[in-house]
Amino acid sequence: MMKEERYDQILAIVEKERYVSAVRLSQMLYVSLPTIRRDLAELARRNQIIRSHGGAKLNQSEHVVAPLDFRKTVNAAQKRALCRCAAGMVKDFDIIFIDASTTTLQMADFLSDKKGITVITNGIPLATLLVQKGIKTYCTGGEIFENSLAHFGSFAEEFIQRFNIDTLFFSCHGVNDKGMLTDPSLPETQIRKVAIHQSEKTVFLCDETKFSLSTPYNLVPIQTIDHIITNSTTVKKYFQPKDDGKITIV
Amino acid sequence: MMKEERYDQILAIVEKERYVSAVRLSQMLYVSLPTIRRDLAELARRNQIIRSHGGAKLNQSEHVVAPLDFRKTVNAAQKRALCRCAAGMVKDFDIIFIDASTTTLQMADFLSDKKGITVITNGIPLATLLVQKGIKTYCTGGEIFENSLAHFGSFAEEFIQRFNIDTLFFSCHGVNDKGMLTDPSLPETQIRKVAIHQSEKTVFLCDETKFSLSTPYNLVPIQTIDHIITNSTTVKKYFQPKDDGKITIV
DNA sequence: TCTCTTTTGCGCGTTTTTGATTGTTTATCC
DNA sequence: GGATAAACAATCAAAAACGCGCAAAAGAGA
Numbered sequence: 001m002m003k004e005e006r007y008d009q010i011l012a013i014v015e016k017e018r019y020v021s022a023v024r025l026s027q028m029l030y031v032s033l034p035t036i037r038r039d040l041a042e043l044a045r046r047n048q049i050i051r052s053h054g055g056a057k058l059n060q061s062e063h064v065v066a067p068l069d070f071r072k073t074v075n076a077a078q079k080r081a082l083c084r085c086a087a088g089m090v091k092d093f094d095i096i097f098i099d100a101s102t103t104t105l106q107m108a109d110f111l112s113d114k115k116g117i118t119v120i121t122n123g124i125p126l127a128t129l130l131v132q133k134g135i136k137t138y139c140t141g142g143e144i145f146e147n148s149l150a151h152f153g154s155f156a157e158e159f160i161q162r163f164n165i166d167t168l169f170f171s172c173h174g175v176n177d178k179g180m181l182t183d184p185s186l187p188e189t190q191i192r193k194v195a196i197h198q199s200e201k202t203v204f205l206c207d208e209t210k211f212s213l214s215t216p217y218n219l220v221p222i223q224t225i226d227h228i229i230t231n232s233t234t235v236k237k238y239f240q241p242k243d244d245g246k247i248t249i250v
Numbered sequence: 251m252m253k254e255e256r257y258d259q260i261l262a263i264v265e266k267e268r269y270v271s272a273v274r275l276s277q278m279l280y281v282s283l284p285t286i287r288r289d290l291a292e293l294a295r296r297n298q299i300i301r302s303h304g305g306a307k308l309n310q311s312e313h314v315v316a317p318l319d320f321r322k323t324v325n326a327a328q329k330r331a332l333c334r335c336a337a338g339m340v341k342d343f344d345i346i347f348i349d350a351s352t353t354t355l356q357m358a359d360f361l362s363d364k365k366g367i368t369v370i371t372n373g374i375p376l377a378t379l380l381v382q383k384g385i386k387t388y389c390t391g392g393e394i395f396e397n398s399l400a401h402f403g404s405f406a407e408e409f410i411q412r413f414n415i416d417t418l419f420f421s422c423h424g425v426n427d428k429g430m431l432t433d434p435s436l437p438e439t440q441i442r443k444v445a446i447h448q449s450e451k452t453v454f455l456c457d458e459t460k461f462s463l464s465t466p467y468n469l470v471p472i473q474t475i476d477h478i479i480t481n482s483t484t485v486k487k488y489f490q491p492k493d494d495g496k497i498t499i500v
Numbered sequence: 501t502c503t504c505t506t507t508t509g510c511g512c513g514t515t516t517t518t519g520a521t522t523g524t525t526t527a528t529c530c
Numbered sequence: 531g532g533a534t535a536a537a538c539a540a541t542c543a544a545a546a547a548c549g550c551g552c553a554a555a556a557g558a559g560a
Contacts, residue, residue, distance in 0.1 A: 023546095033509090041549095052255075053517070128399065142389070283538095503559090504557100505557085510551105514547105514549080520544105528534080530532090
């Protein structure tokens with residue numbers, strides 16, 4: 001019997017039974033255990049099966065897991081507080097945009113009680129969470145980036161331009177010493193610029209780690225934001241609005 | 251039984267019962283308590299369960315589980331075979347569209363070895379899987395429907411119209427006795443019609459349960475499809491092409 | 501047929517897994 | 531709060547599975 005032919009038979013068996021031991025394969029195919037082991041090693045190298053001690057199992061993609069699991073993000077607890085505060089600003093029947101970031105992700109947990117709201121986002125994990133909570137959700141579409149599972153680029157920007165957004169909730173990578181919001185990539189700043197432009201009101205969620213952090217691309221000056229939600233009084237070094245209502249420190 | 255297999259069984263039991271004791275697991279799986287404890291410790295380390303004194307409980311919030319988990323879909327094994335066959339038709343550097351359905355979902359598992367392909371889809375679970383496998387993926391965008399976690403509607407249709415698609419892989423809800431492909435909702439038929447229109451070649455994946463099943467909305471007659479992949483010879487009752495190469499029975 | 505290459509099977513030391521045992525910690529009941 | 535029972539972590543030995551080197555066998559090409 002040819003090697004590849006045996007590979008196919010092994011795959012067929014694994015497909016059918018989901019799990020199969022090396023010993024059993026050896027008996028079924030009338031070849032020695034070392035041979036089966038070599039076969040399994042090769043098939044695992046090709047990602048066609050998953051090797052496990054004693055045999056092999058079907059390489060079937062598991063549940064769709066959102067890699068942006070917020071419990072693994074830094075400062076998850078603080079970010080959660082910011083999100084709760086932000087969600088409190090949403091009114092029934094609002095049309096809001098929430099951008100794709102670990103900072104805003106947890107807003108999904110605090111929007112269930114709003115009536116008739118529409119959420120637009122470019123973040124797939126967030127969109128999935130929202131939908132599962134029964135919230136009317138639009139996702140921008142476009143190319144998907146692996147790191148963030150988010151949409152960026154011209155199509156996503158065009159998509160946003162079709163909406164008149166009541167309130168934008170967003171974050172960014174850093175706020176530099178000049179009080180400029182910055183991001184590490186151009187597509188990220190672009191989509192946020194568009195979202196800001198389409199929004200009646202802009203709310204910036206900023207945990208303490210972002211202050212005094214500069215990344216290559218400028219978004220907008222912090223003064224131009226309508227409302228800032230932060231957990232650090234450091235914000236006052238960067239911006240002292242005349243209207244104290246513009247800043248919420250949680 | 252192998253370790254990984256036991257892990258999966260434990261997870262299945264925990265998912266079903268929400269809480270299980272270590273003793274009970276030990277009895278159910280015919281292994282000793284220390285082994286079960288080691289298993290639970292490992293699964294807890296992977297964040298797949300929450301360990302508690304005496305047993306383990308379901309970890310609900312940890313991962314965003316797409317409702318379309320194909321391990322729970324009917325005919326998952328047959329659909330998998332169809333998907334493997336379909337993936338075999340994809341060439342390097344192709345631009346393909348895969349529609350949102352449980353039938354086509356598993357194609358994600360068989361596209362890793364293709365070079366430079368681009369996949370467009372309206373299904374979020376599929377898109378997520380593809381991205382995680384490193385495949386260049388575009389998702390259509392638009393409103394998201396909770397049942398299927400898929401995009402339908404005019405936004406999604408417009409998005410598709412921007413692409414010249416080499417091959418479309420799709421399914422539908424049923425094939426009625428007149429050989430007409432049918433779907434239970436208008437948005438579903440609409441988006442498929444657009445996808446068909448934009449595609450050079452159309453491939454229809456059809457497991458045996460779909461034959462002789464009529465739902466309200468007509469898509470297209472089965473004769474107009476370029477290639478049909480099915481696991482049932484029943485297809486010949488509905489369509490006998492002159493060119494036998496048009497049908498693949500797996 | 502001969503030679504070279506690939507594939508296979510075997511022996512053996514190593515690693516992994518498992519179940520039993522021990523003493524310790526935790527929960528429960530009064 | 532103290533006694534009892536359950537659950538636990540740690541350790542150890544046996545069994546199973548493993549990887550590696552090497553030689554035999556099988557194929558392919560001249």
